Amino acid sequence: MTTSKYAQISQLAVSFAAPQVLLVEFNKPHKINAVDAKTWRDYARIFAIASTDPDVNAIVVAGQGERGFCAGLDLKDTEGFNEISGQATEPSRKAIKSRAHIREFQEAIKSAYDCPKPVIGVAHGISIGLAMDILTNVDIRLAAADTKFSVREIAIGMAADIGTLQQLPRLVGSHSWVREIVFTGRFFGADEALKQGLVSYVYPTAAAAKEAAIKLATQLAQYSPVGLQGAKESLNYAAEHTLEDGLKQIAAYNSFALQTDFYEGISATLEKRKARYEKL
Amino acid sequence: MTTSKYAQISQLAVSFAAPQVLLVEFNKPHKINAVDAKTWRDYARIFAIASTDPDVNAIVVAGQGERGFCAGLDLKDTEGFNEISGQATEPSRKAIKSRAHIREFQEAIKSAYDCPKPVIGVAHGISIGLAMDILTNVDIRLAAADTKFSVREIAIGMAADIGTLQQLPRLVGSHSWVREIVFTGRFFGADEALKQGLVSYVYPTAAAAKEAAIKLATQLAQYSPVGLQGAKESLNYAAEHTLEDGLKQIAAYNSFALQTDFYEGISATLEKRKARYEKL
Amino acid sequence: MTTSKYAQISQLAVSFAAPQVLLVEFNKPHKINAVDAKTWRDYARIFAIASTDPDVNAIVVAGQGERGFCAGLDLKDTEGFNEISGQATEPSRKAIKSRAHIREFQEAIKSAYDCPKPVIGVAHGISIGLAMDILTNVDIRLAAADTKFSVREIAIGMAADIGTLQQLPRLVGSHSWVREIVFTGRFFGADEALKQGLVSYVYPTAAAAKEAAIKLATQLAQYSPVGLQGAKESLNYAAEHTLEDGLKQIAAYNSFALQTDFYEGISATLEKRKARYEKL
Amino acid sequence: MTTSKYAQISQLAVSFAAPQVLLVEFNKPHKINAVDAKTWRDYARIFAIASTDPDVNAIVVAGQGERGFCAGLDLKDTEGFNEISGQATEPSRKAIKSRAHIREFQEAIKSAYDCPKPVIGVAHGISIGLAMDILTNVDIRLAAADTKFSVREIAIGMAADIGTLQQLPRLVGSHSWVREIVFTGRFFGADEALKQGLVSYVYPTAAAAKEAAIKLATQLAQYSPVGLQGAKESLNYAAEHTLEDGLKQIAAYNSFALQTDFYEGISATLEKRKARYEKL
Amino acid sequence: MTTSKYAQISQLAVSFAAPQVLLVEFNKPHKINAVDAKTWRDYARIFAIASTDPDVNAIVVAGQGERGFCAGLDLKDTEGFNEISGQATEPSRKAIKSRAHIREFQEAIKSAYDCPKPVIGVAHGISIGLAMDILTNVDIRLAAADTKFSVREIAIGMAADIGTLQQLPRLVGSHSWVREIVFTGRFFGADEALKQGLVSYVYPTAAAAKEAAIKLATQLAQYSPVGLQGAKESLNYAAEHTLEDGLKQIAAYNSFALQTDFYEGISATLEKRKARYEKL
């Protein structure tokens, strides 16, 4: 259980919060964890490694500092902006390069969603713009009572483009609310997020929310990785396919997945002991 | 209005609770209605018959006994388990046969969803594992106050594979909640289910819930079967297709469906009398 | 900012409620705004014009009169009914013509959904049948406390066919509720609609709801039309496509959309002034 | 059988070549039928009218003059080009307006494909650029021996955008050939088109090809419009949907379509007489 | 290797033409194998049994008698026609029942396509109408030189509805040809079918074609059933899904399928002996 695999990561804090539980933290509190291009590339790298790291069975994403989880894209990241506009001087090539940059950015943030292991996000304080993209790409969301969410992009003349518009409508029930939130860019608090189903629980402080996330992740981490990853894979898959295709997918997965951990799971239940599952 | 068509069913109780209202009950209360292979095959048979039985216009699914609606798959069903593993001794054929078995099982439970007529499910007491698959495949869910739901599979080292992972995210608003429920396998009660939109109403007792379900079904049963089946067909279809395709589907259906019952419906309304619709 | 473009519209009231905010009102209060074929054709024409009218950046749809937003299809519209049945005397051609009529009707009501600009609907009093089709095709729904909603069609022997069955399940969280509402055709009030996420806010009176809608639209109207239309396009697109396709769509859009208003938006924010966006 | 319905068409020649057979001809031979914006708008209008004109049961599209069917877009159409670039002076709005223009253009050319009645295209001489878009949107293609086809766009620095890239790969067997043709923009003759399956027959002259097309259309025109339109609808639908969905579509269509013409068709066959079908 | 499993089949001839090769023959040569409802129900039953019969690894479908493979639907099958029209006396219920009948008929004919094992069809003489539906639902088509094919339905006033319109365009390259064939209903011979890619080989006589089919099936039957069924499953799946989904499907299948027969296959190749695969 070592973070040495993550040695190349310089822009975020990576640690084990508990056995099999990886804690990934944005750690630039002086700028409320505003994200530059280096940081989101590191974010993607962490999930690439964690996805096949047998020491990781569940992941928590949080932000360090009191002021908030993340204040969005770092607007002072000249390097990132240069990449977008590139050296292209005419609109065609500028657009083609810009599109490629957005695609890479989207895939980086989506790496939490694509990661086969459950990911829990913890929001607190300022959680706007890119923070919404990050949070709508994790599996389970917890929030501190002081969280101020906002799909902020419309306020700077643009449509959000790193995942919120695609993920948010799938995550909550009221699309009238989603469109109001997106079209106005207004702030909303933890209680409203809870009522709308965006977050599962609200805690009095950021610390309490983070602690709860780690506790939840620790519970998940004890389960069969074959079962856990199968469940996440099916949920992700079902969101993109017909019911029939979804059923076929899990049938194919369980046709082999049931050959091992299921027997250990049943045995442990009957013998009233904790199940022991091999790492994956 | 006779159950003679269902004479071949030996594993569940089938009766008419009201004119045009079929009541289907799991009736092995001594094992909290745990389901073996014979039972889910009979379950499928009932819906196959009811789907074209002109005497049936709405269906209620419930479980007999005080302890619960259904305790999931009957883990002591050696026959069912033998079928899964089969005689195959090597992993390829084992997996292929196991996959076919899961597919058959899924289709059996999904037969309530595929049935052209509205199906109301009544949960009470223990309602876990396969019970969730059964309940997420009916149209409307009612619950008794004592219901204990759980997507239990992760606790035995596996991902649920008979429909819950595919249906549940479509039925409720909060996907953060869905993933928490699926990844932890924790129990949740009727009130939480109501708050999350999984069930429509909670009743003080199992008997009250069942009575309410029959009353609701009786109301539905008086409507035009052409209209009712058209509505269910459209809702099911819309869940798998684009908006445009969904609109085309109901337009095709109503292009002929409006040629009859619609006129009777309008007339009855204008004449302030009860409409009389031919059976279907 | 003139309504002269809408001069050909005779069946609804069209006006500017605020700069860039178009107010579209059903104005046949004597029949609770029941809609005949002429009216829904005019409704479609309004949105066709408004979609490319640079003077319009947000739209409000409401109904005049105290009794309600809309009592549904005008059952006394003999012209509309003749169109459906046509001169055809045999079932094949009758069905083909009827199908074409329903398709045209669907597209007319869907024109609010297809309009690239945000549309806010205001419900009050009687809001049943076709009113549900109209309301489920706008972006954000507000309601007066006295609203009585109903997916009324089953009561006249038919399945709703102008959009409700396709849109409603996408707009709210509880599908158990959706199916109950559709299969029973029962009335439900503003509070229930709010709780289920169908509407975003409830106001004490119709006037207050309309005023709030105009205020909200006025807020939206000040934002970049490039950003606003991009956001609506993405939300609509995401509802029909995979996550991956949705991400590609907004990346393509923003590859050029970010070349202008985004810079004005950022500048205005840094300079703490109101952004000025060119019309679109 | 009169063309008075088409009186508003000024840019193409519209006539009845035979009973129920509409002949649509590009008639600007002095510029080899190069197409300007007015012309493709008229082209769309013709199909809009013909789609519901009971006097039309099959359609032939051809080009007048010796030099060719069509030399593509009229590059001297300043009006059309102004529309594209519009008054917009900055890249965002320019792109948005340009996109809308392309979409309208695509839909105009696709109106032959969307038309419920069979359309036969006749190629001869120069048939390049937009000619390919037009021809790949009809149902059956015939060619004169002198035809010179080319997906010409790459030669002027662009990707074809009015339908060829979407339709062509569906129409022929060899995708290696399609990509070669598209990437090189090279010319190919009628024999190569025949060998690749792009056209069904080659005739010695343009006149012979047109005559054959009219003869074929005349044959089709005698069949049941219910059957003919059902067949085209199914072929178009199947191209966009799964096999299962395709089967359901024709089952829904024939559930009413078989109630009339089918009986006339059978009777006529048994009685060895020509069937008489009502117009549609 | 016994046909006792097929004892219930009375309407077709079922035999083993070679080890693991099932021969299914229409055997009503006196009416050129015209198919009534009893026969297509038996046809479906054969494939249901053969799909899981470990003694069957490949299937040949042919027609007995000199006059042809199949003259289509038996128009004198009053029982089948009664089923369609049913007892329903009004157009709504008539259409709903008729639709269900067509769907059942489609699924019966599609059972060859859905069968996990390769199916080879042999055409000769008259092969029209339903014969086309049957043949387009098998994997590989061989023909005798005297075959006369026709998508005959348009000649009796209807669109083909048992699979041809959905399958045929996927099987051959030239869609111009497909639409000509479908819209005209004209006859075409074995050579034209070969040239268009509809059949793989043409043989001088029906007997020679059947012999070749059996020989080909015998070759297939010696291969690994795990490999063979995996290949057919993937080809069928790929036809309905995106490239990415197709790749995922075969990856899931081979993740277990490679654990057994692949090693036997490699070993046999290296040891230059015939591989021995367990039945499936």
Place this chain on the structure above:
Amino acid sequence: MTTSKYAQISQLAVSFAAPQVLLVEFNKPHKINAVDAKTWRDYARIFAIASTDPDVNAIVVAGQGERGFCAGLDLKDTEGFNEISGQATEPSRKAIKSRAHIREFQEAIKSAYDCPKPVIGVAHGISIGLAMDILTNVDIRLAAADTKFSVREIAIGMAADIGTLQQLPRLVGSHSWVREIVFTGRFFGADEALKQGLVSYVYPTAAAAKEAAIKLATQLAQYSPVGLQGAKESLNYAAEHTLEDGLKQIAAYNSFALQTDFYEGISATLEKRKARYEKL
């Protein structure tokens, strides 16, 4: 125009065959270019670099040596095989790891298909198994007269899993032929491949085929990269989407792509000079 960017590639030969034309060659002729895991990983790396290398506008893939283009997977690649089976000792984890390995392998071979630039493949001599996966993932295929193709996998007890089963049916017209080729694994020559549309041209020798490929690539390389990449993107996109979605995609692309090279292309045409396009 330097290959220094490709310095890390050790398993294949990378060179510039002409300005803007990258030549990628399998260069292990002593084992007929059989591919091990290191090689296909390098293959993927080449396309990753070339995709954004402004010096590359078209790519040729070929195999060195007289004996053939590629003899498939290197069955002696113990490293690759160890990766598949991994250290896992039980069937669940073995299958999960194996599946991930196949997925990575598929994506590597598909990188030619995903590359935004046109790729031409040259087959000669032995071209079997994995060679088919490689070739079906390029855009245009040329062949030497001595080529022996085979979808060889069934002969070693498995279904092909690196792309052939997904791509091949999309590339040629006759699906009867595809299934015969896949189910039998038989060899077929260049002429048959040409007749079936799998390859575009056949040349007398491998050298002549390679020369023709380079000449063709050189022609493509002179065109606008914006136009060329737009065309390939549209063709790839159209293969996965509905017609309507395909049209929208190219409309979005050309909304900006037409702002530059199109004007240069037109100008050059009118001025009868060679167009000069900026690199991309």
